[in-house]
Amino acid sequence: GSITSGARKRNSHSQEGEHSQCCKRPRYSGPNLPEDILCHIHSLMPLRDAARAACVSRIFLDSWRCYPKLTFSNKTLGLKRSNRRRADIARDFTSTVDHILKNHSGIGLKGLRLEAHDYCKVKSYINSWLQIAITRGIEEVSLLVPSHYNFPCSVLSDGRGNSIRDLYLTHCAFRPTVGIDCLRSLTKLHLYYVCITGDELGCLLSSSFALERLELRYCNELIILKIPFCLERLSFLMVYECEMLQMIESKAPNLSTFRFWVGPVQLSFGDSSQLKHLDVNFSSKNNSCSYVITKLPSIVPHLETLTISSSIEMVNTPVVANKFFHLKYLEINLCGAFKAFSPYDYFSLVSFLDVSPVLETFILSVQQFVMKHDSVFEYASYMRQMPAHKHHRLKNVQIIGFCSAKSMVELTCHILENAPSLECLTVDTVYDEEDDDNTGRCSVRKNGRCGPLTRDMILEADKALEAIRRNILGKVPSTVKLNVREPCSRCHYIEL
Incomplete structure (x- = not known):
């Protein structure tokens, strides 16, 4: 019996072995x-x-x-705030970044982005981190660091900065000195809340021959900004809220786009300026529209698109002789405290149409809560006309925040009667910054609801609709597509 049972066991093991060998599959080791x-x-x-x-x-x-690309932030390092103290997050952030950089070979590193909150207390580490990360071959450096940090220009020396193409600095002091020649490949420079003087920036720009885009925001030590002629590739310039700035002078021969939101400054672009796209907002200057139409045609004669944002207009737009001979797109945003002053004459904006003989698109946006006007229902007996002022190229007109102001109705009627090439007229009785297309009001917001309107704004929109019915509908040619946009029936409904 024992022999038989042993034989059976041996036979059973033999069969199991044969079965396992027959069913065995090669182990997966990943793609070859x-x-x-x-x-x-x-x-x-x-x-x-x-x-x-x-x-x-x-x-x-x-x-x-x-x-190749190291991006250090609370998000990328998985340091969430929930149920964690700031001190613990700061310790983990510093130790993790320090460990990664000290174990990185430096070979192949193309980009470094460091986003550190004030509570992370990394200022004592940043210099050593930059010494490790900024090596020959790095192309992008972005520092979003705590304030009062002095960027060490020495880390850019010995050719280590010559490969950098994109430099983004925030909340620090950046002090390039005379003779600096270390950013030869730089194409994009963004300085945000950076302490740098005009002379220091000039030292940097004078050797950055490849620069294509320059953005300056809240650089409050700048008094005079000079763009040298050697920046032949520079095409885009943005200057935003540099509160001490008094003068902007550009000799860059191919600068085509300029956006600035500053106080009153002296502008100079040279006789050979090729500036084609201008977005202007004088943050502390009254009557921006008047300034633009009187000063800019001779300063930037080749403009093709112009956007004006005005916070306060106390005088009507004047009639001038100089023209924007190449202007095709004009957008005017009136977004300031008009209610404190006399009614603004929207009809005076015809002056912009007159000085722009090839204008094709005209957009006027008015925030309703700041409007003060003479109602068309009270002064409908006399409507002004300018039949001799023709706008032959005008094709598309949008008036956003259309109201029952007599002067706005006059402007709209004037366009309908004196723009023979007009194809589309859109009048929107609601001003909504997020709804910049015909996509429907609710659908443009994540919460599925429109922006809030006061009761007075909704009532004014109803008056505007009545003004359109009485004064505009009958003057729309059959060749013109009219789009009238009303308040949302779901979000802007009130019981009278």
Whole structure:
């Protein structure tokens, strides 16, 4: 019996062995790809995924030491605020960034982005981190760091800054000195809340021959901004709320787009200016429309698009002789405290149409809560006309925040009667910053509801609709498409 049972056991084991060998499958070891392709795949992973992959693969571990783009923020490092103290987050942030950079080989690093909150207290570490990260070959450097930090220009020396193409600095002092020649490949420079004087910025710009885009925001040490002629590739310039700025002088021959939101400044673009796109907002200057129409035609004669944002207009737009001979697109945003002054004459904006003989698109936006006007229902007996003022190229007109002001109705009627090429007229009785297209009011917001309107604004919109019915509908030619946009029936309904 024992022999028989043993034989049975041996036979059973033999059969199981044969069965296991027959059913055995080769173990999956991943795709058989060349190492350089795997490293490229690894470089495309987000930072946290790339770090995790390095924990389970020797190839990815070697690749991690050459990971090309390092973005350090609470989000990318997985440091969430919920149920955690700031001190713990600050400690983990500093230790993690320090560990990653000290173990990075520096080889292949193309980009560094550091987003640190004030409570992270990283100022004592940043210089050493930059010494590690800014090596020959790096192309993008973005520092969003706590205030009162002095950027060490020395980290850009010895050729280490010559490969940088995009430099983004915030809340720091940046002091380039005479003779600095370390950003030869720089194409984009963005300074936000940066302490830098006009002379220091001039030292930097004088050797940045490849610069294409320059953005300056809240750089409050700037008094005079001079753009040298050597910046032949510069095409875009933005200057925003540099409160001490008094003069902007540009000799860049190919500057085509200029956006600025500043106080009253002296502008100079040279006789050969090729500026084509201008977005202007004088943040502390009254009567921006009047300034633009009287001063800019001779300063920037080649403009093709012009956007004006005005906070206070106390005088009507004057009639002038100079013209914008190339202007095709004009947008005027009236968004200030008009209610404190006498009614603004919207009909005076015909002056802009007169000085723009090739204008094709005209957009007027008016915030309703700041309007003060003479109602068309009270002064309908006399409607002004200018039949001799023709606008032959005008095709598309939008009036956003249309109201029952007599002067606005006169402006609209004038356009209908004196723009023979007009194709589309849109009058929107509601001003909504987020609804900049015909997409429907509710659908443009995440919460599925329109922007709030006061009772007075809704009542004024109803008056505007009545003004359109009485004074405008009958003057619309059959060749013109009229779009009248009313308040949302769901979000802007009130019981009278």
